[in-house]
Amino acid sequence: MPWKFENGSPIYKQLVHRIKTMIAAGTYSADEKMPSVREMAVITGVNPNTMQRAFAELEQEGLLYSRRTSGRFVTGEEKILKDLRERLAYEEISRLFDELEKLGMSDDEIRQSVAKWREEPDGND
Amino acid sequence: MPWKFENGSPIYKQLVHRIKTMIAAGTYSADEKMPSVREMAVITGVNPNTMQRAFAELEQEGLLYSRRTSGRFVTGEEKILKDLRERLAYEEISRLFDELEKLGMSDDEIRQSVAKWREEPDGND
């Protein structure tokens, strides 16, 4: 089951974002070995070069490191991982406020809208 | 003071989004005349072709209409405008939950994080 990609932003960037999210979520944890470029390319259904580029980007951001012949690993610095999760969350919330304020909503309105979101006391979905 | 654009998505799309937001926010209101393509291009500092394309897209979405010789106007159908604002807000909040859930946060955690956001203007930051 290859991953689905939107068209409008480059595949390798979407890969970066999704893998980054998975790392932040702990799907891959500190010092754990990532699937090889080729494996990951097969899994996601993209060209190995594209995956290579995504991995290179993540490595450059310090989230991954590679050992010459044994593979790529999630960084061992737990602080980076913790910060990553917080940073991603921060960015998303920040973005929300930015966008909704541009629409003329006050901070309180925004918080209220979010508070009501999917709030279904009886829980049937 | 030309607008600033990120270089990662096409300028015309960024224009569409920002103008759309301004319309939703009421910066340009129903049946109000928009600046001409050329004026708007000068204001924002983009190529007139690019602005033309943005306007065309907004027109196609039904947010603008053009009268032969007198220019482009914001749609007069207030419902569209109201829906627009709600839709944009909906999309942003929806996006937030999607992304933060991928990070492993529960709906309650998300609502809490947002509730605390910028909560105390004179307090802890």
Next chain:
Amino acid sequence: MPWKFENGSPIYKQLVHRIKTMIAAGTYSADEKMPSVREMAVITGVNPNTMQRAFAELEQEGLLYSRRTSGRFVTGEEKILKDLRERLAYEEISRLFDELEKLGMSDDEIRQSVAKWREEPDGND
């Protein structure tokens, strides 16, 4: 006359270094348009993709910026350019001292050796 490359380090890195040096030397100056990826690829005799990668690296370092359809330009921030030249010189001299000290030479010996280098009063070479 295509450029010559050593084998031992990737071509794109050698490209990065050489173009960077040219920028630092003023061969390409602030806000000047660089040759297009394709032109530069022909000049140097490498694949356009390889040149693209080199340019991307230089852009990421802040030495170049690209305008969507009009080409790539040397950064306009003169400070960066001045710093670049100093930094490259600094790195080379620093490297020299590091290496020669590892060989057991004192700073004075090193300075002397350099002072005598190519010092040919009568100038025939």
Next chain:
Amino acid sequence: MPWKFENGSPIYKQLVHRIKTMIAAGTYSADEKMPSVREMAVITGVNPNTMQRAFAELEQEGLLYSRRTSGRFVTGEEKILKDLRERLAYEEISRLFDELEKLGMSDDEIRQSVAKWREEPDGND
């Protein structure tokens, strides 16, 4: 305390260079016995295969020789050792001039910069 390696050039080459430098500096002197491949691999924290390759290369260059059962030794020909030191120094200084000339510095400027380098131990830095 394993050695540190850059990841941009093969480890075995970095090993060759560093061991060669140590020999040139006299850390290992003429006819002195080198640590075994295994010992050296443990010390530096690399794979024995990698260290083996480095030693083989040094042997091929004539800096080491091996006696069947008693191990590897630094060459006894003092001339080679002396030449080595000079050659390494020569290469580094030569490199410096090449690079700085590409930056547009004259030989005099280069000599001056080096002369000023770390000149005042207790002074301005």
Next chain:
DNA sequence: GTGGTCTAGACCACA
């Protein structure tokens, strides 16, 4: 088998 590089060639959106 691993990461990494490079080529060749095609395609696209953009201004």
Next chain:
DNA sequence: GTGGTCTAGACCACG
């Protein structure tokens, strides 16, 4: 025509 992306396929050094 420009930068940019992507694929396909090959090759290499490394450990």
